[in-house]
Amino acid sequence: MRAILIALLSALIAAPGFSEEPAPVARMAPGPSAVVAATGQPAEFSLGAGDLLEISVAGVEDFTLPARVGADGTIRLPFLGNVRAEGLTPGQLEENLADLLDPDYVRDPQVLVVLKEPLSRMYSVLGAVKKPGQFEIIGPVTLVSAIAAAGGLDYASAGTTAVIQRSYGLAPGARPYSIEVDLRKLMAEGNVTLDLPVMPGDVIGVPQREAQAVYVIGDVGKPGAFEWPLEGEISLSRALAMAGGPTKTAKMKEAWLVRQAPDGSVERTAVNLGDILKGKKPDIALRPEDMIYVSGSTAKSIGWGFVNQAPNIFTWGLLR
Structure with a gap:
């Protein structure tokens, strides 16, 4: 009996596609945050293609069979042929293998299936x-x-x-x-x-996002383009703060919100920054590619001519 089992093990190891050393798998151990409570997912996963199993029979010394689940969902065992494994839990596969073993060789076999390399x-x-x-x-x-x-x-x-x-x-x-x-x-x-x-x-x-920004120009501390964040919206007051705030020469009652409309036209809306910053008027939620122009000194106001003539809001990418 022992000779038969050892021969079975030797035949399996010599069979193509199987080896004592498991194929290397690139993996990372997930941190504690990766293990969280969730519903609708079983505690014991089903076996799948690529999984490396270790099959043994309790009480039979030196009997351990490595077996990898193939692309067809089966494991190949000498004398048993191809045995379906994909979709079964290790416990279900244990029961199936126990039923398939010849009782003349092993009486009331207790099969143990251990998942050694859970590629699936x-x-x-x-x-x-x-x-x-x-x-x-x-x-x-x-x-x-x-x-x-x-x-x-x-x-x-x-x-x-x-x-x-x-x-x-x-x-x-x-x-x-x-x-x-x-x-x-x-x-x-x-x-x-x-x-x-x-x-x-x-x-x-x-996927990486296409670069989107909001633009603040005119009489502000740091005029330019400011990247649109993924995690939330940008209000007009926040955009103004990102640009270093208004300068001493800024005309707080003469700001403009410039935005591209769905039909491709450019909308220009007068904004009283002073009222917004003092809480007298509600803040304005901006959209990607919006532009804020703050009036002020003649030198910094030259840009308004460009804004007023710009046929397409996306040409402001030059400010990046």
Whole structure:
């Protein structure tokens, strides 16, 4: 009996596609923030393609079989052939293998399946994050905790959308599908319904955003273009502060908000900065590519001629 089992082990190790040393896998250990409570995700994940298993039979000395789940979802075992593993938990696979073992060789076998290398339980976070890479799912993981495990968003370059490429639950070889998540609603507004569970094999991409800015020119301390933040809005008073505030020669009652309308035309709205800064009038929420012009001295007011004649608001990129 022992000779048969050792022969079985030797045959498996010699079989193509199997080795004693597991194939290296690039991985990072997620931080504590990656393990968070979430609903709708089982505690024990199903096995999947790429997982490296260690199969043993209790009470049988020197009997340990390494087996990797193939692309077809099966493991290949001598004398048993291909055995379906994908979609099963380790416990379910143990029961199936116990049923398949010949009772003439092992009576009432107690099979143990250990997940040694959970390749199918990995997910990736790429793009505009601080530490992009591959991570293992340990306990339930959501989109927010996955991004946290990757060091968080790189706010200087991150766009407003995350794209999840998902193949979990699909038939082998099926094309992954995409899920788009509005990061501004998730991160800034706290919409927890968008904090989706991360599934094995997910690839989370955070595309870099196209540069957007708000422009403040005229009689201010530091006129120029100011990058639009991902995490929130910019009010007129905040934009003015970013530009160093009005100078002593600024005409607080003679400011202008210049904005491109949906039809492509340019809208110019008179603004009384003094009333806004004193709280007499409500602040104004700006939009990306808005321009604030603060009237003042003749030298700094020369730019108003350009603003007044500009056919397209996006030509102000020259200020960057």
